[in-house]
Every structure is written in structure tokens, then in C-alpha cells.
Amino acid sequence: xxxxxxxxxxxxxxxxxxxxxxxxxxxxxxxxxxxxxxxxxxxxxxxxxxxxxxxxxxxxxxxxxxxxxxxxxxxxxxxxxxxxxxxxxxxxxxxxxxxxxxxxxxxxxxxxxxxxxxxxxxxxxxxxxxxxxxxxxxxxxxxxxxxxxxxxxxxxxxxxxxxxxxxxxxxxxxxxxxxxxxxxxxxxxxxxxxxxxxxxxxxxxxxxxxxxxxxxxxxxxxxxxxxxxxxxxxxxxxxxxxxxxxxxxxxxxxxxxxxxxxxxxxxxxxxxxxxxxxxxxxxxxxxxxxxxxxxxxxxxxxxxxxxxxxxxxxxxxxxxxxxxxxxxxxxxxxxxxxxxxxxxxxxxxxxxxxxxxxxxxxxxxxxxxxxxxxxxxxxxxxxxxxxxxxxxxxxxxxxxxxxxxxxxxxxxxxxxxxxxxxxxxxxxxxxxxxxxxxxxxxxxxxxxxxxxxxxxxxxxxxxxxxxxxxxxxxxxxxxxxxxxxxxxxxxxxxxxxxxxxxxxxxxxxxxxxxxxxxxxxxxxxxxxxxxxxxxxxxxxxxxxxxxxxxxxxxxx
Amino acid sequence: xxxxxxxxxxxxxxxxxxxxxxxxxxxxxxxxxxxxxxxxxxxxxxxxxxxxxxxxxxxxxxxxxxxxxxxxxxxxxxxxxxxxxxxxxxxxxxxxxxxxxxxxxxxxxxxxxxxxxxxxxxxxxxxxxxxxxxxxxxxxxxxxxxxxxxxxxxxxxxxxxxxxxxxxxxxxxxxxxxxxxxxxxxxxxxxxxxxxxxxxxxxxxxxxxxxxxxxxxxxxxxxxxxxxxxxxxxxxxxxxxxxxxxxxxxxxxxxxxxxxxxxxxxxxxxxxxxxxxxxxxxx
Numbered sequence: 001x002x003x004x005x006x007x008x009x010x011x012x013x014x015x016x017x018x019x020x021x022x023x024x025x026x027x028x029x030x031x032x033x034x035x036x037x038x039x040x041x042x043x044x045x046x047x048x049x050x051x052x053x054x055x056x057x058x059x060x061x062x063x064x065x066x067x068x069x070x071x072x073x074x075x076x077x078x079x080x081x082x083x084x085x086x087x088x089x090x091x092x093x094x095x096x097x098x099x100x101x102x103x104x105x106x107x108x109x110x111x112x113x114x115x116x117x118x119x120x121x122x123x124x125x126x127x128x129x130x131x132x133x134x135x136x137x138x139x140x141x142x143x144x145x146x147x148x149x150x151x152x153x154x155x156x157x158x159x160x161x162x163x164x165x166x167x168x169x170x171x172x173x174x175x176x177x178x179x180x181x182x183x184x185x186x187x188x189x190x191x192x193x194x195x196x197x198x199x200x201x202x203x204x205x206x207x208x209x210x211x212x213x214x215x216x217x218x219x220x221x222x223x224x225x226x227x228x229x230x231x232x233x234x235x236x237x238x239x240x241x242x243x244x245x246x247x248x249x250x251x252x253x254x255x256x257x258x259x260x261x262x263x264x265x266x267x268x269x270x271x272x273x274x275x276x277x278x279x280x281x282x283x284x285x286x287x288x289x290x291x292x293x294x295x296x297x298x299x300x301x302x303x304x305x306x307x308x309x310x311x312x313x314x315x316x317x318x319x320x321x322x323x324x325x326x327x328x329x330x331x332x333x334x335x336x337x338x339x340x341x342x343x344x345x346x347x348x349x350x351x352x353x354x355x356x357x358x359x360x361x362x363x364x365x366x367x368x369x370x371x372x373x374x375x376x377x378x379x380x381x382x383x384x385x386x387x388x389x390x391x392x393x394x395x396x397x398x399x400x401x402x403x404x405x406x407x408x409x410x411x412x413x414x415x416x417x418x419x420x421x422x423x424x425x426x427x428x429x430x431x432x433x434x435x436x437x438x439x440x441x442x443x444x445x446x447x448x449x450x451x452x453x454x455x456x457x458x459x460x461x462x463x464x465x466x467x468x469x470x471x472x473x474x475x476x477x478x479x480x481x482x483x484x485x486x487x488x489x490x491x492x493x494x495x496x497x498x499x500x501x502x503x504x505x506x507x508x509x510x511x512x513x514x515x516x517x518x519x520x521x522x523x524x525x526x527x528x529x530x531x532x533x534x535x536x537x538x539x540x541x542x543x544x545x546x547x548x549x550x551x552x553x554x555x556x
Numbered sequence: 557x558x559x560x561x562x563x564x565x566x567x568x569x570x571x572x573x574x575x576x577x578x579x580x581x582x583x584x585x586x587x588x589x590x591x592x593x594x595x596x597x598x599x600x601x602x603x604x605x606x607x608x609x610x611x612x613x614x615x616x617x618x619x620x621x622x623x624x625x626x627x628x629x630x631x632x633x634x635x636x637x638x639x640x641x642x643x644x645x646x647x648x649x650x651x652x653x654x655x656x657x658x659x660x661x662x663x664x665x666x667x668x669x670x671x672x673x674x675x676x677x678x679x680x681x682x683x684x685x686x687x688x689x690x691x692x693x694x695x696x697x698x699x700x701x702x703x704x705x706x707x708x709x710x711x712x713x714x715x716x717x718x719x720x721x722x723x724x725x726x727x728x729x730x731x732x733x734x735x736x737x738x739x740x741x742x743x744x745x746x747x748x749x750x751x752x753x754x755x756x757x758x759x760x761x762x763x764x765x766x767x768x769x770x771x772x773x774x775x776x777x778x779x780x781x782x783x784x785x786x787x788x789x790x791x792x793x794x795x796x797x798x799x800x801x802x803x804x805x806x807x808x809x810x811x812x813x814x815x816x817x818x819x820x821x822x823x824x825x826x827x828x829x830x831x832x833x834x835x836x837x838x839x
Contacts, residue, residue: 179839180839181835181838181839182838182839183838187838191831191834191835194826194831194834195826195828195831197826199634199821199822199824200630200633200634200821202626202630219834220813220814221813221814222830223826223827223830223831223834224814224821224824224825224826224827225814226633226812226814226815226821228630228633230626230659231655231656231658231659232655234623234626234655235623235626235655235656235659236626238619238620238623238626238627238630239626239627239629239630240630241619241627241630242599242617242619242626242627242628242629242630242631242634243630243631243633243634243821244634245617245627245631246597246630246631246632246634246635246638246822247634247635247822248630248633248634248635248821248822250630250634264620265620265623268619268620272619358835358836358838358839359835361828361831361832361835362828366826369822394635394822395594395597395615395631395635395638396594396595396597396615396635396637396638398594399592399594400594401593401594401613401614401615401616402615402616403609403610403615403616403618404616404617404618404619405610405616405618406602406618406619406620407618413616414565414610415607415610415618
């Protein structure tokens with residue numbers, strides 16, 4: 001397993017260099033995981049990508065580096081302590097640092113000689129390939145997808161020049177991953193939505209959720225999707241609801257601040273029983289918080305957002321595969337139960353790319369929009385039924401009229417203040433929770449059944465949790481296990497109760513300051529976590545950090 | 557078509573309210589246009605006027621306060637075969653929904669917007685609305701309203717709306733003609749309809765409007781934007797009613813690459829061959 005950091009100031013091309021490299025490494029057979037850490041600025045500052053590649057699965061980042069590609073001195077200063085003894089720091093000859101691991105290469109001068117200073121990044125790509133014992137086999141194919149035709153030849157030349165200027169330090173390892181996908185969480189959400197038959201996506205740009213909108217917009221014309229940039233998040237969510245009411249599968253996406261604006265309309269989806277899928281790509285709050293960083297602090301907010309009571313479903317996404325299939329499933333749940341379904345992602349998952357098995361859209365059969373059957377007699381949009389689900393006709397698709405109201409309403413959708421109807425309507429809507437209970441997917445269990453210590457987590461910490469269990473069990477096989485929740489509200493309880501009963505100690509691991517999952521678990525099941533390991537600095541916890549913090553705690 | 561098309565229902569409005577006239581005109585115009593109720597969607601937010609969709613037999617979307625426009629334009633985007641009408645009040649349209657008002661003019665989705673403009677908040681019992689006149693004393697504006705009233709027709713013309721009209725509930729034949737033209741217009745059409753609030757607005761009464769309004773005649777050219785803006789600013793001793801400005805513009809459906817193909821969005825099928833191609837592009 002190798003771990004490479006590419007760092008520099010915003011605007012220096014870190015993202016492109018990392019994207020080209022990760023694709024080349026995947027094509028040569030590696031399993032790749034790239035985490036992206038950047039500041040909320042367009043130029044300057046300090047940004048980096050962490051590229052981890054291995055011939056066995058890697059699901060998260062590591063801060064122990066084999067190599068650093070430094071585009072500025074700041075990168076060397078900030079990260080050299082994370083570099084292993086035999087690691088390297090590749091940088092331009094103009095940069096200097098008192099470190100024996102430094103490899104200086106006149107990349108800027110070489111690029112200038114080639115005729116374009118902007119190909120310095122490609123020189124670095126070539127140098128890194130050689131350092132890790134790679135061939136130049138896939139360079140042509142990969143560069144075609146990143147570089148425009150007029151600049152293709154010069155970039156290929158730059159990669160070759162960089163390659164020839166280096167000596168190999170690490171040997172190539174043959175891995176089986178070349179036919180896998182390399183995709184980020186946010187792009188996987190967009191693909192899942194497309195495969196689910198999305199027709200309308202409305203959103204207001206907000207980091208880190210914009211990646212979903214951009215991925216959809218890039219394919220919208222060919223996929224037959226309307227992507228509309230709304231004037232604000234209130235418009236975005238109300239547009240999605242209007243489109244869904246009229247029969248187009250609809251979704252909106254935002255981060256916590258935008259979700260705050262969407263809250264009232266979330267209740268409209270619940271009250272008027274109009275299917276809605278919303279993704280909240282979380283970032284640290286409160287308010288503007290740390291705009292480009294990661295956190296899991298919106299859980300309690302989204303499970304209770306909006307006044308009054310209505311059924312809803314919240315699914316936390318754990319990795320890009322999960323993001324794809326759960327997004328598809330979210331549309332089915334929203335359609336079947338005529339409720340809002342909220343997907344919780346975060347900056348770490350949204351922006352990180354990972355190697356995954358190619359997605360299969362056929363795996364999730366999709367439910368059609370609207371009911372086929374209007375029921376017998378007069379059409380009643382909110383007919384009382386056994387399971388609380390009423391026939392949802394699409395306006396204009398039959399002779400029946402479809403009336404919806406945010407006021408309490410009777411079966412025909414007309415406003416009412418009748419106490420009896422109010423009770424019946426509330427009961428009808430809340431009845432859908434019984435159906436939802438049967439849909440719940442239990443959290444993923446990592447470990448073996450003879451464990452003593454149980455870690456609990458949710459969403460994007462899935463990768464770090466998996467690694468932490470492995471690391472912790474190295475010396476004490478089987479002692480540690482973990483449960484990582486995807487479906488999180490309503491909370492699936494069966495496996496949790498079963499494992500909690502066996503655990504000698506339960507440690508809650510969350511990327512927030514209070515332990516929101518631990519609170520939810522205690523409220524729902526009475527199970528109390530013995531420890532809460534929390535992190536809220538905006539940087540994703542790694543498997544190594546979880547393991548280290550647990551070991552330290554145990555030594556006390 | 558049966559005779560009960562667009563039948564109206566018992567309302568919760570005060571006797572003498574201007575809403576009755578607008579409801580009657582709306583019903584009459586929809587019948588005149590030969591629309592089937594199942595192809596008509598009437599949307600509103602919250603307020604007294606916003607109850608209109610409740611009182612007429614058509615598809616009805618009674619959503620959130622101020623948010624009728626985004627829901628309605630998206631419904632039209634989803635199904636271009638629906639005739640979409642937002643029929644609601646001045647508070648809903650210009651106050652709580654002001655941002656959507658501006659930006660949906662820019663979108664130019666082919667919907668019609670009828671605003672019951674009585675220059676007061678009715679449902680919340682008589683506070684100033686965005687169009688309330690200076691000096692209007694209410695339970696909240698106890699010293700008299702001192703905020704400049706919004707001029708919705710001037711704002712709409714300035715924002716680039718292609719159909720901007722003003723009507724009055726006292727001139728019903730005239731109002732019907734405006735409403736009909738507005739529905740037939742391809743693009744976003746605004747009709748700001750002056751109406752009395754008999755309970756809460758004792759200043760802008762039926763008589764007050766009736767003395768001041770005058771119908772624009774054939775000598776007025778609604779294609780002249782500058783003249784239209786000047787006319788739109790006339791609101792005092794004399795208030796012009798009629799089509800203030802008209803311009804043919806590309807609609808949202810004509811501008812959007814997916815919608816311009818002419819297949820209603822909700823009827824589009826997912827092309828799995830294409831989806832698989834996209835998936836493969838990540839390999």
C-alpha cells in the first residue's frame with residue numbers, strides 16, 4: 001500500500017494532477033482512494049489531495065505518507081512530519097527545504113523548454129509514475145479525457161520527460177482493479193438519481209453539494225433531465241415538490257445552510273404526501289462554519305426539521321457504491337410512501353474518489369411515478385387506507401382532479417378544521433411509519449461474533465471504521481467490532497440490540513461535537529454508549545486515528 | 557363538456573370581497589377557452605386570495621406562503637400540457653414570494669399569474685402589504701405605513717416580463733378579456749388585479765378605485781417599453797387599467813435543450829443504454 005500527498009495553493013492544478021494520477025494508477029490495477037482537502041478560496045492558501053493505492057481494498061485515507069508532491073514550500077513545511085523515513089518529497093528545483101528526502105526537479109524550467117509552463121503538472125505525473133515503478137502504458141488513453149486535443153501531444157511529452165528524469169523507488173504491485181470504476185460520492189449520487197429516472201433537479205449552489213448538481217448538469221441534456229439553478233433553496237425545494245406533484249421524478253440537494261431554508265417545504269412534502277428526495281451534503285456548522293470541510297452534525301436537525309409531525313426517512317451514505325444504490329432506493333421509498341426521503345452525505349464522502357465495482361442500475365427495480373389505480377368510486381387523493389398510502393394520481397393524466405393542500409385537509413384534499421378528520425388524517429399519514437419499519441436495512445456489522453468492544457458509527461466514517469477494526473484486532477484478534485448505520489431514521493434496532501447485548505463496552509465514533517447518533521440510540525432503545533469519540537475540526541477521522549485514540553484510552 | 561365545468565364551491569370570504577369577482581371571471585374565462593378542468597392547474601400559497609384553488613373545480617396546489625410560483629413553474633416544466641395559473645394575493649406574490657416573482661420573470665415559464673391586489677393583508681387581519689399606500693394606519697403600522705409601496709407592474713416590466721397588465725374587479729368584462737389574453741400568452745403573464753378588501757382596507761375602497769381607474773384605449777401602444785414604464789408609474793388620482801406591456805419572448809420550454817424537443821418531461825423514459833455508457837466512462 002502506498003500513500004501520496006499532492007499539495008499546493010489553490011489554482012496550482014492539484015486537483016487535475018491528482019485526478020490524472022489516480023486514474024493511471026487504477027488503470028494499472030490498483031485500488032485507489034483519494035481524499036480531497038481544500039480551503040474556501042479560489043486562489044492561494046493550502047490545498048491537498050491524499051492518494052492512497054493498494055492491491056487490496058482501501059476505503060479511507062491515511063496520514064502516513066510515502067511521498068509528497070509539493071507545489072509550494074508550505075506543503076513541505078506542513079506535511080514532512082507525516083512522511084515515512086524512506087519517503088520522498090518531489091518539488092520544483094526553485095523550492096528548498098532542509099530535508100534529505102527532497103527530490104528537486106526543474107519542472108517549471110522543463111515545462112518552459114517544452115513551450116508551455118502549464119504542463120509542469122504532467123511532468124510531475126511522469127516523475128511519480130517512475131518513482132512508483134509504473135509504466136507509461138495508459139498515459140495516452142487517460143490524458144485524452146483530461147486534456148484538449150491541441151494540448152495533448154505536449155502533455156504526453158511532459159509526462160515522458162518527467163518519467164525519464166526519475167529513478168524508481170518503489171516497485172509496481174500487480175492488482176486486479178483496472179476494470180473497476182473510479183468515482184466520487186457526489187458523482188455516484190448523481191448517477192444513482194439518473195438511473196432512478198430523475199427528470200428534474202433544482203438546487204442553489206452550495207459547497208460541498210454543488211458537485212451533485214454539476215454532475216447532473218453535465219449529462220442532463222442527453223439523459224432527459226431538467227437541471228434548474230433556483231434563486232434560493234426555498235425555491236429549489238418548492239420547485240422539486242411542484243415537479244413531483246406534476247409527475248416528474250424530482251430531487252433537490254444542498255448543504256446544512258440551504259437545508260435550513262428548505263425546512264418548511266419538507267413539511268409540505270410530508271403533509272401533501274408528495275414524493276421528495278433531498279440530499280444534504282454536510283459541512284461543519286453552525287451557519288457558514290467551515291464551508292469546504294467535513295462534519296456529521298446535521299443528523300438530529302434533519303430527523304426533526306420542520307414543524308409538526310410527519311413520516312420521513314433518513315439514509316446516511318457510507319461509500320460511493322452505497323451512494324449509488326441508496327439514491328436509487330430513496331426514490332422508490334419516496335414514491336411508495338409519498339414522503340420526503342433525506343440522504344445524508346458529507347464533504348469527505350462527496351469529494352473523495354474510490355475504486356468500486358461497476359454500478360448495475362438493474363439491481364434496483366424502480367417503482368413508477370403515481371398510482372395506477374384511482375380506487376373505486378369518487379377519486380379521493382387522500383383516501384383512508386389500511387396502510388396509510390392513498391392513490392396518487394398525476395394531474396392531467398386522467399379525468400380526475402388532483403387537489404393538494406398544506407392546510408389540514410379531508411380525503412378529497414379540501415381544507416378542513418374538523419377534529420375528527422384531523423385525527424384520521426394524522427393517523428393515516430403516521431401509519432406509513434409501520435410500512436417504513438419493514439423497509440429498514442440493518443447497520444453493517446464489521447468483525448466477528450466473539451467481540452468485546454463495539455464501535456458505533458454512521459455514514460462516511462464507514463471506511464475509517466473498517467480500517468480501525470482491522471488495526472485494533474491485529475494484536476487482539478476478534479476483540480473489536482463495529483456497526484455502521486446507513487438507514488438511520490427511523491432507527492433500525494434489531495442488530496443494534498443484539499450486538500449491544502453482547503458488548504462489554506460500546507464506543508460511539510462520530511464526526512460532531514455531541515454524539516448525535518448516541519443520543520438517538522439512547523432515545524430510541526435505551527442503549528447507552530460508554531464512550532463517545534468525537535471529532536469536529538472539519539477533518540475526517542482516519543482509521544489510524546480511531547485506533548490510536550482507543551488504545552490511548554485503554555492505557556489510562 | 558358538462559355544464560358544471562369549473563364549478564365553484566362555498567367560500568370563507570367576506571360578503572362584498574373582490575375575490576368573488578375574480579373567481580367568477582376566472583371560471584368564465586376558463587370555460588370560454590374550452591379548457592377541461594383536468595388539464596388546468598391552479599396554484600396558490602397562503603392568504604385569503606390563496607384559497608381560490610379550493611373554490612373552483614380544477615387541479616389544485618395550495619402550497620406554502622409565498623411559494624406558489626416555484627411549485628407552479630416546476631409543474632409546468634414537468635408537464636407542458638397543463639395550463640398553469642397562479643392565483644393568489646399581493647402578500648403571497650410580492651411580500652413572502654418577492655424573490656420568486658423576480659426570478660420567475662427571468663425564467664419566462666409559460667404560466668399565468670393573477671394577483672388579487674387589495675393593498676392589505678386579509679387572512680392575518682389587516683396589516684400592511686407590500687402595495688399598501690403611504691400613511692395607511694393598521695394594527696401594526698400604528699403611525700401609518702411609511703414604507704414606499706411596491707409597484708408590481710413597473711417592477712415586472714423592468715425585470716423583463718413579456719406580458720404585464722392591470723385589471724380592476726369593478727370592470728369585469730375588461731378584466732375577463734385581460735385574463736383570457738394572459739392565459740393565451742406564451743410565457744410568464746402577470747395581471748395585477750385591483751380589488752377592495754371590505755373588512756380591513758377602509759382607504760382603498762371600491763369607490764376609491766372606481767373613481768380613479770380608466771381603461772387604456774386603442775391609442776395606447778403596449779409594445780413601447782419606455783411608455784409602458786411611464787404608464788405603470790401612474791397610480792394616484794388616475795390609475796390606468798389594461799395591457800401595459802407586451803413582448804413576444806422565448807419561453808423556458810423553448811430555451812431548455814430537453815424541453816424544446818416537445819416531449820413532456822414526465823413522459824420521458826430513462827435510457828439505460830446511455831446510463832450504462834456514463835457508468836462505463838468512470839472505468
